[in-house]
Amino acid sequence: MASIDISNVSKTYPGASAPSVSDINLSIRDGEFIVLVGPSGCGKSTLLRMVAGLEDITGGEVHIGDRLVNRVDPADRDIAMVFQNYALYPHMTVRENMAYGLKNRRTPATEIESRVAEAARMLELGPYLDRKPRALSGGQRQRVAMGRAVVRQPAAFLFDEPLSNLDAKLRVSMRGEIRRLQKRLGTTSLYVTHDQLEAMTLADRLVVLNAGRIEQVGAPLDIYHNPASTFVASFIGSPAMNLIDAEIRGSSLHIGATEVPLGSMQAAQGPVTAGIRAEDLQVTGHGLPFRVDFVEELGAQRLVHGHVEGQPLTLALTPDAALHDAFHLSIRPGALHLFDTRSGRRLPQPESGVFASRVLA
Amino acid sequence: MTDVTQPPGAAATLRRWWQRTSRPAEAAKRVQFDRPLLPWLFLMPQLAVIFVFFYWPSVQAITSSFYLEDPFGFGASFVGLDNYRDALGSAEYRRIAGFTALFTALVTALSLGLGLLFAVKADKVIRGRSTYRTALISVYAVAPPVAGLMGMMLFDQHIGPFVTLAAKFGWTMQVGINYWDTAFAMILVSVWKQVPYNFIFFLSGLQGIPASVREAAVIDCKNGFTRFRTAILPLLAPTAFFLLIINITYALFDTFAVIDVMVKDKPANNPITLVYKVYNDGFRGNDIGGSAAQSVILMVVVLVLTLVQFRWLERRVHYG
Incomplete structure (x- = not known):
């Protein structure tokens, strides 16, 4: 359980002329579910990976809790990540997959046992604990990936488009499951998606990114009803x-x-x-x-x-x-x-009361 | 290895392994032929090549191993198992077999180890990666006799830089004269020749591991070496298993040219391997029967080794 503070964070890849992510400021409260949404190439995954420690931070600072983590090893950041293609270890059973991170942190065996059992119960993975990932369906694999994150009891969950590889029906049910799990555990979550529907339904607060910058931050309905720009207006809502x-x-x-x-x-x-x-x-x-x-x-x-x-x-x-x-x-x-028209920014809106919509031909 | 429906035995293991490695192709390529002769016709060229270059010589070797052949081809007399008894009974043969085992173990272990090390390191290089890779792979293009010759020059008594280097450490290296010096040079050149091959396979194996699995491991395990051992290496096991078999075969047979260049026309008492002795006895000593018996022994050894590997090692290999 921790807050995450992202201040003035930028990322320029070596050899690239323009930054992929520029000057992002975002503070995430403890227990909040934040969804980063935007079209592909907008820098949302890069931002998430910088929080995870999988990408170097070119400029700015990331704090998890009250700890500056810019130079902290990913394994020491107290985060757990769920990947789009599950990233399960194919040579380990479901149980070993979930226990791997704990074992490397020298968690006592009995503790590992009970945490894995608890996660398996929560995610209904009990019958599959001794199977290898290849014997599981896509939805089950993603549940194992979530189980692997849950057993760690991290300060924050990072989700990198976890549902994109699932079919439409499964995506809806997994979406609910992720939301339920997060509510129950109350773990701060940062979730990346390009699917605006997923973003709307999951988020406490939504962060709309475009070309490496934040277009708008707000509750899903606020953004829906008061889009800050034409980009947000065209991206959110179907x-x-x-x-x-x-x-x-x-x-x-x-x-x-x-x-x-x-x-x-x-x-x-x-x-x-x-x-x-x-x-x-x-x-x-x-x-x-x-x-x-x-x-x-x-x-x-x-x-x-x-x-x-x-x-x-x-x-x-x-x-x-x-x-x-x-x-x-x-x-x-x-x-x-x-x-x-030129900048795409929102203009002061006409007063709704007076605007009684008598449309003249 | 939960599949217990297949009958046990080495052939079944081989078949199972083959089925597993070729599974994706199998479903897509299963074709029904309505005339039974047609598939055999398609197989003919391959079978002909295998027959001419493998089965026929094998049968020839097995046959001649039971005969004492006249060196000039004027007939042969059946001697039963005498050739085998002579070979296995000779102290020289056993000494060479001992050296062959040592040589094979060292060459296999070193070339696999170095190939893996280079692949892991080259995999991490981002800037100038193709230059590194080309530099590491290019050695593979050197033909074995040329490699042997280059090795000979490197270890030459008068101009060899290795000898000069060794002299700096007080080691008077006499390749071609001193038994262990020659062995050292032989092993070094053989390893050098094989490392690029292993490098290519390990590198492609490493690149076949999804980036996200590695990243998940980075988050799950802080210690780089433990991470490599527990999360990456097991995924390279199929590659390593294949390379192990190939490397043992290489060390036993394909190092012939290297050995030949290093020991030919040198004073005696130089280390040689069994395959070189087969050649020496058969084509230098004109003892065709004895040489054939030795090659049959070698064939059996390799067969047994390979089967043992499939039987015992393959169980531990996980195919993704």
């Missing part, structure tokens, strides 16, 4: 938030030839990027003219892909809604996000 080129003139938003009144005079004037989530669009008699291209049926909802004023737009409808070739849409009150 389907991705619609981002539309628009212009603010006075107190209204112009999308092509359509005008959407915002109710009050806006601070930002001129071209903006308007962000609207698919579920925040409503079908009305008049409003944004929307032409349907194709429909994706998801069962619980249907995603209607089309375009408005020549720009692509996705709309989420309930399955019982009638389908036409064309709709008129209005934006749900308070659900319009405005971003600076």
Whole structure:
């Protein structure tokens, strides 16, 4: 149990011109579940591996608890890591895999025995303790990898895309299992994934990374409802938030030839990027003219892909809604996000109360 | 080794080993032939080569080992087991067998050990890795007689740098004259020749170990040597087992050229191995029958050694 403090951490690989991770500041409270999420190459794994000690830290400091660990051997950092491809020792049985780290730390044999038994009970690995990893399925292997981390009783768990090698169904159940385990043990966890759904469902706090920098840190729903940039807006949430080129003139938003009144005079004037989530669009008699291209049926909802004023737009409808070739849409009150077109940063938002969404044609 | 459905015995062990090592290919390549002769036709070229270069000479050797052959090919008389009795009864033969055992053990152990050491070290090099690897592998391209010749020059009485070096430590090295000096040079050159081969296999074996397994081990075990012994080495066991067999065979047979260059035309009382004695007795001494008997003995020894290895060592080998 410990907090993790990452201050001004950078990583430049030898021979690389630009840093892979630059100037990251993050403090993780004891017992918190932090998910690092971002597209591949954003530096999330590098950051995790620097905390683990598997990569050198080029600049900045990492503290685990109140100990500076920059120069501490990975084995002495009191962390346990779960890898994407499980990284089990193929020549050892499940029991030996779990006991290996403890044995090397000279834990008494009886203690090892009881911890392995406890982990096996928790992860339902009892019947497999004497099997080799090759005789196990992917999900079982990943549970062994988690067991190996659990028996260590470390200050922190580090997960490096642990579910990416599993099939979709198993991923969902393992996701729940990881969450349950972490809640129960209360161990500080740092979890890397590129899957925004996994990130949303697991995290106490989410860290969205892009090109080696932190875009936004916050609780999953905060990030979902108040994305700090177009990058976050398009990355978090499925389907991705619609981002539309628009212009603010006075107190209204112009999308092509359509005008959407915002109710009050806006601070930002001129071209903006308007962000609207698919579920925040409503079908009305008049409003944004929307032409349907194709429909994706998801069962619980249907995603209607089309375009408005020549720009692509996705709309989420309930399955019982009638389908036409064309709709008129209005934006749900308070659900319009405005971003600076050039920098992609979030602009001061229109007041939701006044913005009562009387959309004029 | 939980598979107990197979009948016991060396042949079954061999077959099982083969099945295990070739498992991925097996499923993909199983083809049904509707005409029974066709697969044999495909096997013909390979079988012909094995027959001409292995079975036929083997049968010839076994046959001649029971005869006393006229050196000029004017006939042969059956002598039963006399050739074997002569060989095994001779003190010289037993002394050479003793040296062969020592030579084989040393050459195998040293070339495996050094090959592994270099592979582990080269695996860690990042900058200039291909230069190191090429430098280490290139020795393998040297033909054995050339290697022997180079060794001879290195150990030459007058110009050999090794002799000069040894002299600095007060060791008057006389390769070709002093029994143990010659043995030392022979072992050194043979090892030098074989290390690159082992290096290539160990290196590729090391690179076959997933990076994440090594990283997991780094987190699980602080001591580098313990980590290597408990987490990395067992994963190299299949490679090491294969190399052990190859290296023993190398030391027993393929060092012939090195030995030949080192001891030919030198005063007597130089160390030689059994395979060199087979050649000496057969083609220098013209004792075809005795030489054949010796080669049969050698064949049996290698066969037994290999089977013992499969039987006892292979159990401890884990195939990923």
